[in-house]
Amino acid sequence: MTSQLPLTPTPDVVETPKATQYAKMAADELEIQNSLSSWRVRREVVIGVVSLLITFTSAGLILGFGPLYSLLIAEGQWSELCDPNEPQDGPTCARQEVHLQYVFSAPFQCLSIANAAFGLLVDIVGPRACVTFGLLISFLGHLLIAYGTSTVGMGYSIIAGASMLAIGGYGLYLCSFQFVQLFKRQGFLSAAISGLFNASGYVFMLLHIHGVTRKSFFTFYAVLTLVACVGCFVLFPLRSLTQPSAHYTLSGFSLRMPGIVKPHNVWPVLKPQLKRPDLWFFALYFGWISTFLAFSGGAIPDVIFQNAGSDTAAALNYIDYVHPLVSNSSFLFTPFMGMFIDRFGFRLSFAVTSVLILLFLGFLNINSLQAQIVTFLWYSLAQGFFYSLQFAYVIVCFPVEVYGSMQCFIALFSLSMGFLNYIFTPWAQNTLKGDYTWVLVMFAIPVVLSFFCLGLIQETIPASARVPKSDDDEHLEKKLSVA
Numbered sequence: 001m002t003s004q005l006p007l008t009p010t011p012d013v014v015e016t017p018k019a020t021q022y023a024k025m026a027a028d029e030l031e032i033q034n035s036l037s038s039w040r041v042r043r044e045v046v047i048g049v050v051s052l053l054i055t056f057t058s059a060g061l062i063l064g065f066g067p068l069y070s071l072l073i074a075e076g077q078w079s080e081l082c083d084p085n086e087p088q089d090g091p092t093c094a095r096q097e098v099h100l101q102y103v104f105s106a107p108f109q110c111l112s113i114a115n116a117a118f119g120l121l122v123d124i125v126g127p128r129a130c131v132t133f134g135l136l137i138s139f140l141g142h143l144l145i146a147y148g149t150s151t152v153g154m155g156y157s158i159i160a161g162a163s164m165l166a167i168g169g170y171g172l173y174l175c176s177f178q179f180v181q182l183f184k185r186q187g188f189l190s191a192a193i194s195g196l197f198n199a200s201g202y203v204f205m206l207l208h209i210h211g212v213t214r215k216s217f218f219t220f221y222a223v224l225t226l227v228a229c230v231g232c233f234v235l236f237p238l239r240s241l242t243q244p245s246a247h248y249t250l251s252g253f254s255l256r257m258p259g260i261v262k263p264h265n266v267w268p269v270l271k272p273q274l275k276r277p278d279l280w281f282f283a284l285y286f287g288w289i290s291t292f293l294a295f296s297g298g299a300i301p302d303v304i305f306q307n308a309g310s311d312t313a314a315a316l317n318y319i320d321y322v323h324p325l326v327s328n329s330s331f332l333f334t335p336f337m338g339m340f341i342d343r344f345g346f347r348l349s350f351a352v353t354s355v356l357i358l359l360f361l362g363f364l365n366i367n368s369l370q371a372q373i374v375t376f377l378w379y380s381l382a383q384g385f386f387y388s389l390q391f392a393y394v395i396v397c398f399p400v401e402v403y404g405s406m407q408c409f410i411a412l413f414s415l416s417m418g419f420l421n422y423i424f425t426p427w428a429q430n431t432l433k434g435d436y437t438w439v440l441v442m443f444a445i446p447v448v449l450s451f452f453c454l455g456l457i458q459e460t461i462p463a464s465a466r467v468p469k470s471d472d473d474e475h476l477e478k479k480l481s482v483a
Contacts, residue, residue, distance in 0.1 A: 043182040045049075046248050047189070049235060050176045051196055057135065057228045058176075059111055059169030062162055064204025066323040069301045070316050071207050071214060072100060077150040077158070081089040091305065091312060094429045099155060101298035101425050106159050107166035108294035109418035112287075112403040114170035115411030122250035127175035128236040129250055132169020135229035139222050141165040146218035153469035161218075173197055174233065174407060177391055180250060180344050181241040181400060190395055191338025191388035195331030198383060201324055208320055242400050270402045278388040279409070281456045282393065287413030289386055291359060292443045295421050296364060296379070299428070299436060300327075300372075306434060307369040314369065326376035330384030337388045345459035346393055353389055354447050365437055397458050 005059065054060070072078075073091055082093035088392030092100060119364075122130050141164025145151045176193060180186050207217055234252055241248075273279060301319045310317035341349050363375040390410070398406045428439050 003379075005107055009332055021279075026156045033303075033363075039252055040231055040247050041250065043246060046179050046182070046235070050179055053228055053232065054173055054176055054193065054196040055199050056168060056203060057138065057225055058173040058200050059107075059114065059166045060173070060200025061169060061199055062104065062107040062154055062166050062330075063201030063297070064324050065201075065297060066105065066301055066319040066327075067204045067207045069100055070319050072103065072158070075214070079153055080151065088448025092302075094434075097299075097425055098429050099150070099159075101302070102159050102296035102431075103162050103446070105294045105418075105421045105425060107162040107419065108290075108297060109415065110166040111162040111170055112290065112411045112415035112418055114167040115174065116173045116408045116415060117167075118174050118407070119404040119408030119411060122175055122178075122240065123134045126237070126239040127178050128233065128238050128473075129257075130171045131175050131232040131236050132229055134168040134175075135225055135232060136168065137164050137171075138168030139225045139229070141168060142218045142222035142225060146222065153421060169200075169441060172228075175236060175405070176276055177395065177403075178241050179248070180395060181243065182245050184244045185342065186392070186395055187333060188338035188342055189335040190392045191341065192331075194387045194391050195337075197331075197387065198328040198380070199331040201328030205321065205324055235333055240400065240403065245465065269399055270405050273398055273402060273406065274331055274409070278397070278456045278458055279406070279455050283335060283413040285450055285453075286390060286410050287415075287417040288443075289353075290414040291417040291420055292357070292361075293383065293386070295424055295439070295443070296360075298421075298425065300364075300375075300379075302434060303364065303436065304369065304372060306457050307367060307372060318369065318372065322373060323376055326373060327383075329377075329381045330380040330387075333381060334384045334388050337385050338392065341388065341392050346389070346397070347454050347457045349385065349389055350454055350457050351451065353382065353385040354450055356385055357447050359442060361440050361447075365440055468481075 049282055078096040079092075081095040081099070086093050118130050118134065141161045144157045144160075144164065150158070176192065180189050180193065183189055183221025195270060206212065207214070234250055237251060238256065300323060304318045304323065305312075305315045305443075308318070337349075340352075356378060360378040361376065363371065363378055366372075366375070394403060394406045394410070424439055428434065428436055432438065
């Protein structure tokens with residue numbers, strides 16, 4: 001008896017013939033997934049392996065900007081841009097500082113490019129192809145950082161290399177959320193996985209191990225990325241997972257390619273989602289906060305030097321150790337953030353996120369080196385809540401069949417707004433002479449206004465939108481289950 005797998009129940013999903021055909025194609029691909037190898041593992045093992053991959057090879061590596069920043073200063077990168085007669089309050093001049101901050105802000109903006117590109121591609125070619133291609137990009141990025149110098153091509157190879165880490169590593173990070181579908185309760189797990197993105201920021205602290213050079217570190221990491229690429233080829237599924245299951249069949253070394261989903265087959269599922277006001281609010285909110293986090297992340301080392309005054313040694317200790325340790329600690333909090341989302345819903349979670357962002361803005365403007373420890377803590381909490389919301393809201397409130405397309409749509413707003421940082425950073429350095437007050441006030445105003453739009457946010461999937469399953473549907477799901 002022939003049956004069709006229903007679309008993931010979410011508000012305003014219309015089961016048109018093409019949309020149902022698309023869902024049926026995903027079901028067929030799942031049956032193919034089970035035939036790729038004899039390696040069947042428990043879902044907890046898969047999540048454990050994926051967690052290690054995210055920690056050591058995801059785009060979160062760029063969050064370890066502090067140690068890389070001080071290393072580039074020690075090497076004298078972009079110091080040739082400084083005017084010998086220009087007064088300096090710290091170890092860098094304004095033009096040098098702009099380029100150093102680009103090493104963070106440009107890759108951070110590339111997270112949006114990667115989110116858009118891989119978000120669309122994962123729905124078309126599947127997670128396995130996306131992750132493999134992404135880690136190959138990361139491999140090239142590590143080599144560019146290893147061998148780049150500011151005296152050749154204005155040092156854009158270093159910035160480009162860091163940007164490639166962001167693009168390639170984000171493909172792995174984004175596709176890793178596919179495995180959340182193996183579990184029924186997804187808010188907690190989504191938040192926990194998103195926190196590992198920040199844990200990656202600890203890796204660059206290894207740059208300050210005695211005897212480690214930029215060239216040796218990033219060359220080693222290029223090789224490590226290739227090894228991870230092979231592991232991901234074995235691990236990740238051909239197409240997106242759509243059902244909970246206690247076990248999962250690895251793809252193995254099978255060279256089978258996934259069925260390519262044409263964009264016009266995705267459109268019937270995607271179209272009703274684009275009419276939802278909560279999507280448009282979320283995209284604008286996400287884009288603006290992402291732009292602010294990119295700006296502030298690049299500015300924090302400069303803020304530390306300003307607050308340290310003549311105590312350069314203390315400033316370097318904060319940049320190399322205190323800043324990365326505290327600012328990237330959100331992985332400690334994200335599991336609880338996931339529990340908060342599951343318990344109190346999305347609307348209150350959005351409100352808490354906005355409060356944390358505003359507190360971080362305020363603490364960043366305090367002229368005290370010791371107070372910056374609190375700033376780093378709020379930075380960690382704000383990022384943790386923000387990115388937990390990003391993935392949990394999309395996974396829970398939108399059809400899984402267009403998960404990647406939803407991420408793509410949201411990322412386009414972040415990408416567009418992110419270009420503003422190429423105005424804000426030179427403005428803060430060259431015009432405002434390193435005074436960030438007015439820039440921070442400008443960032444705060446839309447965040448305050450967002451409180452008036454929280455009514456657009458959905459708490460959870462309404463019960464009226466849940467589609468009861470027929471006996472045939474349940475029979476088909478058991479047949480296709482990877483358990």
